[in-house]
Amino acid sequence: MKALALALLAAAAPLAARTVTVTPGAGAQERLQTALIEAQPGDTVQIAAGRYDLTDGLSLDVDKVTVRGAGPNATVLSFKGQQGAGEGLLVTSDDVVLRDFGVEDTRGDGIKSKGADRIVYNNLRVEWTGGPKETNGAYGVYPVSSTDVLIDRVTVRGASDAGIYVGQSKNIVVRNSTAEFNVAGIEIENSYNADVYANTARKNAGGILVFDLPNLPQMGGHAIRVFDNRVVENDTPNFAPKGNIVASVPTGTGVMVMANADVYVFGNTLAGNGNANVMLIGYKRPFTDKTYNPLLRGVVVRDNKHGRAGFAPSFPGGKEIAAAMGGSLPPIFWDGTGTGVVVRDAVPALSLNLPSPDASVDQARPAPAQFADGPLPPEPKPVVLPPPMEAAIK
């Protein structure tokens, strides 16, 4: 009877939030994983400074837990010896905060969160320490199928797909982050309402991508703002394994928008991108999905600062077109398809004037692009996240 009374009491009164500290050393895998399993809502799992040599992917499935290290270079979760699982850390619960630790050399993705609403990634480092390689994992941080995502002060290096990838999600902020030496620096895919700002994307094959793909549960990517970013010197040769959509990103691309609606690209500093500072295209591959729209609709590029670009065109037919144009291409490239595509930058743009996104480059009639005057398509509203997410990293 006493046990019953106690059990009832425990059920009635929420337990005080605890901090559980895990330290490096023998058995780190099981100790850390067990701490993540036994955490209660409100708890913090504190990972003390040091290096953790892990053998398996870690996972968290408890709501309202903070996982916190001592800094992105002080607490290092190394997955060099990983023997199983598709990622380093997997989060499948809501209201989770991940902050102040580093993840190295995962065999698959770095940190993935799926169906994890209101997740915060803050002050993290995800890195493949051997530099860019096709055998590196695909994504550095990988929130997918989630509502309300905040990525702030995250650094990713070496991802063989996208460093920071947000897929099939809604209400997204990616800011103050650095993506370098990845195939794609930052990628927003099949997502709604995203603000991507104050990031640096450098030394990737492509800097910032806004994509939409067919045959997925969430399609129709729209309402994306990419602004005040530094997207420079994206000249790492594309090292993505074939078959993946990013393998088709031409090396030397700054910002690339594909098959999305209501996208604003403004106030960015774009320079040293040998293919193009900005690339605007429809979806080229064959597809059968009748609910998918392969076209750009309402894409505005305005008030960006442009440095040198177009000096090393790498899309099919690019070199030939550049030769015909006197050696290099304008900083902005458009396939010429879609509706409501408007560029208001102080640099020229090239249009291929293709009849459709999947037309072959032989059908291109390259010429300086002409854009409609008059009012711009409306700018998407700023993304507002639930206040506790911002408060968590104050």
Next chain:
Amino acid sequence: MRLLACLAGWMLLASAAPPGVNDALILGDTLPPKLSDFGFFRDGKPRPRVHPYTLNTPLFSDYAEKERFLYVPASKTITYRGDGLLDFPIGSALIKTFGYPGRKLETRVLMRRASGWVALPYVWNGNEAELRRGGTRIPVEVHGQPISYAVPNQNQCKECHQLAGSIEPIGPKARNLAQPLLDDLVKAGLLDRAPAGPKLPRWDDLQAPVAARARAYLDVNCGHCHNRAGAASNSGLYLTWEEADPVARGIGKTPVAAGRGSGGLEVAIAPGKPDLSILLYRMNSTEPGVAMPELGRSMVHQEGVALVRDYIAGMK
């Protein structure tokens, strides 16, 4: 208060009951530290209403042998649903022991509480299996090959067993159980009825068509994540038996988040071309980040790969 009295009375009953399966533990909210706490077995023999079962087509787990039991509490039965699925009553449990000849490694318990299914991994140590929520690795030799056998942690149990956010059993669906077994369960008072319904073929039944066997194999080995409400819903690749869309089933489907798992190939299934099919490439790999399924497999299932190879080769 009535509920409380009820509970208290029931607990007294449970504590006074003759030794049998400990229903109170299954229905409670604690996590029993030892497998023997449940009382599913006595002297290695199943207690009453603990019934062995096998599957037409099982999940491959590094060639481990599996002993499966289901438990249904007294005066309750499993309900046969029209779509060939089974509804287990609250208080039921599924008990599955993994091992190799002469050695039990782990026992996984899936129990149905009022709040839903709970999955727990127990690791054998001598004559007792102890709860290891964080999972572990055990070095073993299989077919002469040393491997690091992975006992899943509690979250990993859920990764495979989750459907639309809650835990569900994977194996014991009526369509994957032989008819004589279903009839036995009815006779034993554990199942309400067992109408003859559609069946998954045995994956290794050479009399059955290759495509049906391969589809059954993929359903059981992949479909628990690769379905529209499963852990891999975002991939757009759905390998369940009932999936009708050929692209969703992988035919001509380009990858989304495969990364190096693509192996440099373009599509999940290239009809007639198994060597150009990502699906087969990933089944044939043991490398983390490439290998599928992601969990519970450190060896290639050669016979499974051969079946899926035949299936893809035979496609036009």
